[in-house]
Amino acid sequence: LGRNDLLELTHFACTSEDINNLSYAITVRDAVQQVWLPRVEKLLTKLRELSAEYADAAMLSHTHGQPATPSTMGKELAVFIHRLERQVKRIENGEYLGKFSGATGTFSAHVVAAPDVNWTKESEDFVTGLGLTWNPLTTQIESHDWQAELYSAVTLFNGILHNLCTDIWSYISMGYFKQIPVPGATGSSTMPHKINPIRFENAESNLELSNAILGSLASTLITSRLQRDLTDSSSQRNIGLGFGHSLLAIDNVTRGLNEIALSREVLGIDLSDNWEILGEAIQTVIRAEVAAGRSSISDPYALLKELTRGKRLSGDDMIAFVNQLEIGEEAKARLLTLRPHTYVGLAEELAKRVQK
Missing domain, CATH: 1.20.200.10 (Fumarase/aspartase (Central domain))
Structure with a gap:
């Protein structure tokens, strides 16, 4: 240069x-x-x-x-x-x-x-x-x-x-x-x-x-x-x-x-073969009913553990169990309409949080 x-x-x-x-x-x-x-x-x-x-x-x-x-x-x-x-x-x-x-x-x-x-x-x-x-x-x-x-x-x-x-x-x-x-x-x-x-x-x-x-x-x-x-x-x-x-x-x-x-x-x-997963929902609803004074069931967790742990239950089994529960009618109706495929909480809403 x-x-x-x-x-x-x-x-x-x-x-x-x-x-x-x-x-x-x-x-x-x-x-x-x-x-x-x-x-x-x-x-x-x-x-x-x-x-x-x-x-x-x-x-x-x-x-x-x-x-x-x-x-x-x-x-x-x-x-x-x-x-x-x-x-x-x-x-x-x-x-x-x-x-x-x-x-x-x-x-x-x-x-x-x-x-x-x-x-x-x-x-x-x-x-x-x-x-x-x-x-x-x-x-x-x-x-x-x-x-x-x-x-x-x-x-x-x-x-x-x-x-x-x-x-x-x-x-x-x-x-x-x-x-x-x-x-x-x-x-x-x-x-x-x-x-x-x-x-x-x-x-x-x-x-x-x-x-x-x-x-x-x-x-x-x-x-x-x-x-x-x-x-x-x-x-x-x-x-x-x-x-x-x-x-x-x-x-x-x-x-x-x-x-x-x-x-x-x-x-x-897979969901239809595992109705026992609704045990969580049922025991949680019972506990809420007890807290609200609409049920006197003692130890709901133990009750559902006895029913579901290590077992395969059908839809009929779970419905029959819910029907005999002493809880409020609104809560019972909510549980009777619950199915494994509908028990997803806010999952669909949460999935949308990542969309731009």
Whole structure:
């Protein structure tokens, strides 16, 4: 360019970390904002779509693997949407810090070379001009705390998504979701009937790998001996790998959600086979009636425990039991109209809370 007079100003008063920390911050910021977050939003959009579609789809819940108070599939998906969105907000609001203050963060070379310059202001203006948050107090390196915060939030997001994968896998195994055959796909080399939930299994593996990498970065990058050691240099070369595994998982979950459909028939059968779950409703209503002075039944919980624990009861069994209860007529009528598929409380309403 014919400006040899500027050669000596190249890398003026800088340490390599002055360059590298800004480069990493810009690279990670752009990767998160331009690639990772848009993929996450695509996933959340699909989840919201399914949650809305299945908001009223009553299903038997399972606590400890055993039949429990019903919910709806839409509400259960909404739980994951809410959890994931909380982490997304943390990530969206995160800071990307940068420093530009020399060999030990003191501007020593800057000041001795040009004492009349306001170096802290020049540094702040330069760093913020790159769209980063200026870190005024560092050693030779930017302290990487913002990276630890970001990677911790991403690993938590990954962990929640991993939980979604294991739940969807379980619902498929139970027949609650049926898998839509993909033309040309093979589920087994010897069992031609099989359709395996490979999207969710693949996602689980990639989420675990992502968390191993990002979790390691979050815990190690915050430590640097005295004013600088070189451990972070090797570690940071794996940032892209950690996000890459997360992206693979997000894409697989999104594809997997597009390849399943709810089996309302199976949900209905499961509910009809488990009338004993209404024991909770009955004992709670009796207790309310006792408190209101409309019943004198003693220990309603024990009464329903004796009736239902470890047993399969039919609708007729439960109706006959309710009919002989000494409770108010309004409460009795309420219980007599209750069915496993209607005992879902506010589940449908709750499912709608995650819709935009």
